Amino acid sequence: MPKNEIKIIEVKQNIFAENEKAADELRKHLKKEKTFMVNLMSSPGAGKTTILLRTIEMLKDEMKIGVMEADIDASIDAEKIAATGTKSIQIHTGGMCHMDAGMTREGLNELGIEDLDLVVLENVGNLVCPAEFDTGASCNVMILSVPEGDDKPLKYPLMFQVCDLVLINKIDAKSIFDFDDEAVVRRIHDRNPNTEILFISAKTGEGFNKWCDWLRNRVKEWQK
Amino acid sequence: MPKNEIKIIEVKQNIFAENEKAADELRKHLKKEKTFMVNLMSSPGAGKTTILLRTIEMLKDEMKIGVMEADIDASIDAEKIAATGTKSIQIHTGGMCHMDAGMTREGLNELGIEDLDLVVLENVGNLVCPAEFDTGASCNVMILSVPEGDDKPLKYPLMFQVCDLVLINKIDAKSIFDFDDEAVVRRIHDRNPNTEILFISAKTGEGFNKWCDWLRNRVKEWQK
Numbered sequence: 137m138p139k140n141e142i143k144i145i146e147v148k149q150n151i152f153a154e155n156e157k158a159a160d161e162l163r164k165h166l167k168k169e170k171t172f173m174v175n176l177m178s179s180p181g182a183g184k185t186t187i188l189l190r191t192i193e194m195l196k197d198e199m200k201i202g203v204m205e206a207d208i209d210a211s212i213d214a215e216k217i218a219a220t221g222t223k224s225i226q227i228h229t230g231g232m233c234h235m236d237a238g239m240t241r242e243g244l245n246e247l248g249i250e251d252l253d254l255v256v257l258e259n260v261g262n263l264v265c266p267a268e269f270d271t272g273a274s275c276n277v278m279i280l281s282v283p284e285g286d287d288k289p290l291k292y293p294l295m296f297q298v299c300d301l302v303l304i305n306k307i308d309a310k311s312i313f314d315f316d317d318e319a320v321v322r323r324i325h326d327r328n329p330n331t332e333i334l335f336i337s338a339k340t341g342e343g344f345n346k347w348c349d350w351l352r353n354r355v356k357e358w359q360k
Numbered sequence: 361m362p363k364n365e366i367k368i369i370e371v372k373q374n375i376f377a378e379n380e381k382a383a384d385e386l387r388k389h390l391k392k393e394k395t396f397m398v399n400l401m402s403s404p405g406a407g408k409t410t411i412l413l414r415t416i417e418m419l420k421d422e423m424k425i426g427v428m429e430a431d432i433d434a435s436i437d438a439e440k441i442a443a444t445g446t447k448s449i450q451i452h453t454g455g456m457c458h459m460d461a462g463m464t465r466e467g468l469n470e471l472g473i474e475d476l477d478l479v480v481l482e483n484v485g486n487l488v489c490p491a492e493f494d495t496g497a498s499c500n501v502m503i504l505s506v507p508e509g510d511d512k513p514l515k516y517p518l519m520f521q522v523c524d525l526v527l528i529n530k531i532d533a534k535s536i537f538d539f540d541d542e543a544v545v546r547r548i549h550d551r552n553p554n555t556e557i558l559f560i561s562a563k564t565g566e567g568f569n570k571w572c573d574w575l576r577n578r579v580k581e582w583q584k
Contacts, residue, residue, distance in 0.1 A: 180403045180487050180516060181508025208488065210514040231518070233457065233488035261515065262488050263404050264432065264457035283507035283530065284405025290434040291485065292404060294455070306507065309536055 151236075155269055158237035162272025166249070172358040173244075173255045174351075175235075175273035177295065179288075180261035182281040183305040185213045186338040188256060192220050194348050199253035199355060204243045206235050206260050213258065223247065234265035237272040254355055263292040274358055281306040282315045289323035296327040301334065301350060308337040375460075379493055382461035386496025390473070396582040397468075397479045398575075399459075399497035401519065403512075404485035406505040407529040409437045410562040412480060416446050418572050423477035423579060428467045430459050430484050437482065447471065458489035461496040478579055487516040498582055505530040506539045513547035520551040525558065525574060532561040 166173050178184050185205075192201055203224040205214040214226035227243045229235065235243075240257060249255060257273060259266045278299045280288055283306060289296045296302065302324055304317075317335070324331055334350065336343030390397050402408050409429075416425055427448040429438040438450035451467045453459065459467075464481060473479060481497060483490045502523045504512055507530060513520045520526065526548055528541075541559070548555055558574065560567030 179405065179485070179508075180512055181505075207515050209517050210511075212511060212514060231492075233486075260488065261403070262457075262486055264484065264486050265489065268455075281405075281507065283505065283533065284403075287434075287436060288404055290436060291431050293433050309507065309533070312533055312536065 152268070155236050155238070158241065159270035159272040162237050162241050162244075163274065166244075166255075166272070166274060167358065169249055170359045171249045171252050171255055172275075172355045173257065173271075173273045175257050175259060175266075175271045175276045176279070177259045177263075177266045177276065177299075178261060178279035179263050179281070179284055182261070182279045182284065183338045184258050184261070184279060185216055187279065187303065187305060187336070188217065188258065189220065190338050190341060190344060191256075191348065191351070192217070192222050194344060195254070195351065196220070196222065198352075200251055202247050202249065202252045202255045204240075204247055204255065204257045206239075206243075206258060208232070208260060223252070229260060233260055233262050234269050235259050235271050236269045240271040240273070253359070254351070263288070263295045267292070267295040267298050275300040275354060277301045277303065279303045279305050280320070282309050282313050285313075286316045286320040286323070289320065289327050293327050296324050296331065299328065299331055301332045303347065304333065304335045305338055307335050307342060308340050376492070379460050379462070382465065383494035383496040386461050386465050386468075387498065390468075390479075390496070390498060391582065393473055394583045395473045395476050395479055396499075396579045397481060397495075397497045399481050399483060399490075399495045399500045400503070401483045401487075401490045401500065401523075402485060402503035403487050403505070403508055406485070406503045406508065407562045408482050408485070408503060409440055411503065411527065411529060411560070412441060412482065413444065414562055414565060414568060415480075415572065415575070416441070416444050418568060419478070419575065420444070420446070422576075424475055426471050426473065426476045426479045428464075428471055428479065428481045430463075430467075430482060432456070432484060447476070453484060457484055457486050458493050459483050459495050460493045464495040464497070477583070478575070487512070487519045491516070491519040491522050499524040499578060501525045501527065503527045503529050504544070506533050506537050509537075510540045510544040510547070513544065513551050517551050520548050520555065523552065523555055525556045527571065528557065528559045529562055531559050531566060532564050 211226040435450040
């Protein structure tokens with residue numbers, strides 16, 4: 137068993153080094169094209185697509201948005217996004233548990249970013265593997281939903297360390313779940329004191345003005 | 361990028377073959393020891409530990425139970441289980457997104473199974489990677505919670521294919537989430553027609569008589 141583990145780690149280190157290089161190149165390309173890219177990560181079912189649909193509705197008249205949906209299988213999310221008239225593609229990862237910079241670049245080539253201000257990559261629903269691979273995005277945003285519990289920063293530390301912003305979603309469901317706001321904020325900041333945190337509900341729209349302001353400011357900063 | 365992908369797949373195939381051999385050996389060992397082992401998988405926050413706590417409470421007077429908690433970090437779950445007086449250990453995977461048969465065997469050696477009728481391995485919260493690795497368990501059980509949504513069998517097909525039983529948890533929260541029972545059953549059975557499905561609530565206890573009966577029957581069968 138230790139033999140297997142060592143094998144994985146050796147290969148992984150090579151892949152990580154190559155991936156970081158590809159990610160840095162992709163970020164430079166995005167900066168040159170004035171396209172801001174968000175790598176959106178979460179557990180399965182935390183609300184990535186529902187958040188995206190409301191965000192598109194609020195921002196579509198002021199910026200050009202594109203969406204890349206990464207999934208192991210199915211294309212129901214891409215269909216939902218396309219129904220809003222937003223430029224979108226579905227990426228099937230072929231069983232892979234994450235997106236890396238090479239796969240992201242292929243997706244962006246397919247999508248075409250020349251005319252886009254904002255691209256959102258909806259990563260595979262997974263709190264472990266996507267955190268390990270820099271996709272080349274301008275920023276990392278993760279969603280933690282109230283029903284998942286306030287202990288997740290203790291259990292999935294890397295995900296919280298690599299994120300610029302944590303969206304706490306489904307706050308409308310707080311009445312029926314034990315969820316301690318102060319504890320979750322403290323636990324996230326223990327992992328990464330620079331992470332911003334916003335409380336939202338994709339169902340009711342609560343907190344979306346702040347989240348859209350955050351995006352507007354980041355896009356503006358990127359396009360300077 | 362394709363170069364990287366090929367590298368991963370080659371290593372993975374060797375690891376899968378070695379892992380399957382180790383898993384089959386472990387299963388024979390468990391059968392000989394008359395210890396039934398459940399590999400319990402789910403997304404982060406679907407309710408693995410809460411389900412375990414109620415299950416232990418209902419079964420502890422009729423069988424000897426042990427628990428192995430696998431997490432990337434932290435030991436809050438193992439502490440909760442230990443507080444019930446149940447034999448338990450915490451396994452830290454060191455960043456690994458899943459348990460394999462070798463890691464599971466090490467855990468069982470540490471736990472000691474001579475006197476145990478039932479061991480539950482609480483796998484890392486992840487719907488992707490744990491599905492790929494046979495742990496050597498007697499059966500695979502996965503939990504899908506209502507807030508995650510009824511579309512998960514479409515997006516994480518392998519997880520549903522490898523499971524003997526799917527527990528649909530948090531049914532007490534149905535009033536505030538859209539969740540279609542018929543659709544989820546159809547989607548699970550499209551992936552694996554032999555999977556059994558039980559609807560439960562770890563909060564209220566609904567459905568736990570059926571789930572505990574399922575476990576009792578499986579343990580009895582294993583110990584014949």
